[in-house]
Amino acid sequence: MNPPPGRKASVTRINGPVVTATGLAGARMYEVVHVGELGLVGEIVRLNGDQATIQVYENTTMLKPGAPVRCTGAPLSVWLGPGLIGNIYDGIQRPLPAIKALHGSWLGRGEKIDPLDPASRWTFEPVVTAGETVSPGQTLGLVTETPLVRHKIMVPPDIPAAAVRRIAGKGLHGLTETVAILDTATGPREITLVQKWPVRVPRPIRERRPVSQPLLTGQRIIDTFFPIGKGGCAAIPGGFGTGKTITQHQLAKWSDADIIVFIGCGERGNEMTEVLREFPKILDPRSGRPLMERTILIANTSNMPVAAREASIYTGIALAEYYRDMGLDVAVFADSTSRWAEALRELAARLEEMPAEEGFPATLPTRLAQFYERGGAVTTLAGEPGSISIVGAVSPPGGDFSEPVTQHTQRFIRCFWALDTELANARHYPSIHWIRSYSDYVGAISGWWKKQNPDWTELRTEALTLLQREDRLQQIVKLIGADALPDAQQLILFIAELLKDGFLAQNAFDEKDQFCSPARQAALLQVISQVYRKSRSLIEAGVALGRIRELPALRRLIHVKTIYGNEEIAQITALSQQIQAELDGLVAERGAP
Amino acid sequence: MNASPRISIPDKGLAYVGAARIEGPLVVVERVRDAGYDEMVEITDPSGRPRLGRVLDISETRAIVQILEGTSGLSHETLRARFLGESFRLPVSRHMLGRTFDGLGRPLDGNPPPLSSDLRDVNGLPINPHAREYPREFIQTGLSAIDGMNSLVRGQKLPIFSGNGLPHDRVCAQIIRQARLLEGGEEFSIVFAAMGVKHDVAEFFIRNCEESGALSRVAAFLSLADAPSVERLLTPRLALTLAEHLAFDCGQHVLVLLTDMTNYCESLREVGTIRGEIPGRKGYPGYLYSDLASLYERAGRIEGSPGSITQMAILTMPSDDISHPVPDLTGYITEGQIVLDRDLFQRGIYPPIAGLPSLSRLMKDGIGKGYTREDHPALASQLFACYARVKRIRALADVIGEEALGPLDRQVLKFGETFEHRFLAQGETENRPIATTLDLGWEILSTLPREELHRVSAELLSQHYQTGK
Ligand SMILES: Nc1ncnc2c1ncn2[C@@H]1O[C@H](COP(=O)(O)OP(=O)(O)OP(=O)(O)O)[C@@H](O)[C@H]1O
């Protein structure tokens, strides 16, 4: 914890967040150091003899050559324990509410507040007894962190098989109090309610499992068309204002994950405030509890130091892994991974590294891969299933997807929700483009959907095919106008309209429609499919499309999603029958001699 | 312009004579001791005229100093650099309202510098995201295109994306004249930062404020086109530093105008290039996003503080290209954008606010029931949808001719004309109350068949749709 004996480490150069220091012969890569009189937090990113390059997580204004540098002996680590849920941290896990309570509304420098309040007390319930043998990842006891989260106090992954020498009884314990003593081969280890873990190191698991369950998001275009599985990775790229943040907020609100980690990485302060104000008020549709009881926020906004932005992604994913290790399904949202990549670029430039594409460091693809690889469905060390799903926003310059971050990200994710500026401009939300997006999880999770609705695959394929045909037809329409097309083709345009307005468009701010249950998704799609099939045969039989369009019940179809909520599927079915009847009426009319 | 810098603290800091290198706005001073990163430096030329600079990079052997007032006339041997022992700070006080300063905060109006012992680092500090208050008070600007479809709220950062020769100054001036809260409330204080704009632009704004009787509520920081370009890097920071004081210490509602951000970014590019940094897109530095964010994020509201900072930055898009790095990165940071459209302008429509690419992200929380009117969100969404359709059909009509369009398509085109000429367009002194804007919206929507209006509920239609239009 001290500088190497007899040497005094001091700053030799300051170039923004990158500081060079000398006298650091004993220091280790990625060790955390405190720089200057204020003790600015930094991390060693390069070692060369006794010279070190330090990336400083705070503004370095008025830092001077000669200023002292103190080693901490530890890599950048997070605190793991009860009290994480509901909290909001900066990129290096400094608790923003506690900072506000101490220092007011502005973020000063040299802040060193513990991520979890050491004075907090929690009710611990042991689940093992003295004398028992325990293995890494095994649960020693439970703490009810929030009404939604039964927090497991686990044997740290770095402790090999051990015997429980002592375990605390059920009762209130301080965060840093010893609740268990384990006898290991290397001596006794004391276990407290809090543990530390270096953020850049993935927490170990027993094995990876294939993705098999959908992560249900309540968003129709995602769940039905481009689903993500629990343990899956998705990217959501789009130009500014196309809906990356709102979509991620929607997913954070309505996904059926146990824990949500939302990383605001180089984005707006107000967006974090919005989550902070909203989530405690919104009730999870499944548990009926406030969403904040399962959510952790990391806020390193665009105007906060860029080095801490780089770290924020790792901080977030390390917290996610910890909850995954409890056998939970965690969803991580990173908004925006492009800002993180830019932080890498900025730091690399200051380190005078050779740039690769568009100034990004050559390590960009590796770093992206490492991040997304920390997602996945796994069997934990304790032998339970757990998962981390990752959704990363990508903000390509000029909205052009051919740039390096989008391109490399595509190599490491299997689900791509391409946002489209034209759709966003027309206020068609979510502006996820149905032709340019894809999901590789459809096969993996279709089993689940088929149990809900045996026709799911067929319905989905039919709808997507229709939209593709419409897309091609639009090329012709652009040249000759829609009216010149035969009715059979105009029908495709018409049904595609119904699909877009009545199914795909989903307003995040509509009380009834912001969350759509799988059953309602299927019901809505089914109605449109029936209209299509029936109309097609009517047109074949010579009925004019104009007659079909005029049907009063059909006009209501577009609004059905906002009229009937998740509990009103019967009414959707009733409307469907009414439409059928009206369509049948046209047949009868036609068929009458 | 050359009153001795009020900001520097006399008789402080160490002085060095001579520079190892002078290149563009950068001066390299060697063997500097005890100077800090971002420290303020005063450089004196042979004639004794002081110029301000700041430290960009410092090691044990040399400091790279960025001279904010240009390096012309400086020489290696005679240059004298005094390190002032602190970063750039601005004395702030509410008495700065009604005053005009240069780009570095020195009075331009002939009056003595304002008295204040309250010195603030012009870089400011980030607001703790946990301390922010979400902005949601609707500001009526009296412009239908903004109020109806891209509403502004108090504490929002909403820039204007314009092009050379487009009337962004007039639009902005009209907003300043007309902006108010629905239930009245106190008037805005205005902090104006001009970066690299021509003298007459600054003159225009100040005259506009004078005419509307607002001059005593305006503080102006002018770094005009003839001022050294590096100076511009500081000007918006000074303006925002004062704005933060007025908003969060004095509890005022402040409207900050920054014009023209494109000039600001060019200065940043200039310095980056001279330092030999790896350029990003179009030669702009890779940290342009973070740098712009350090300005734009200095807007908003703080929990428990009565004041607010609303920010309108004007930028001109080179060749009207919205994907150019300056508008692009701005759009990624701000809470929407008002885009001016050359085509509308050429067709004589004022204000030429583009229907589709404009966006206000905070609109959803500041309008509707309890804020403006219940029908507002659906109406706005429907207007966007219909106008998007107009654009599609216009493209089609360009190919097949208007005559070949079906009757409905022709009706939509007509809607487009009406929308542009009656809803978007309005007089430069016409101040439309929000109710007028919304009623007008419905009236124009009613020129379309009722069943084409998918975005509004049957209930709202029955209340607002006017049959027989
Ligand atoms: N599903 C939705 N329902 C309703 N409105 C939406 C939806 N998605 C996006 N929007 C609208 O689009 C605006 C922009 O969305 P958002 O802030 O998510 O964009 P973004 O892609 O994150 O942009 P940036 O890259 O600049 O952060 C929102 O303010 C909202 O008005």
Ligand SMILES: [Mg+2]
């Ligand atoms: Mg966003």
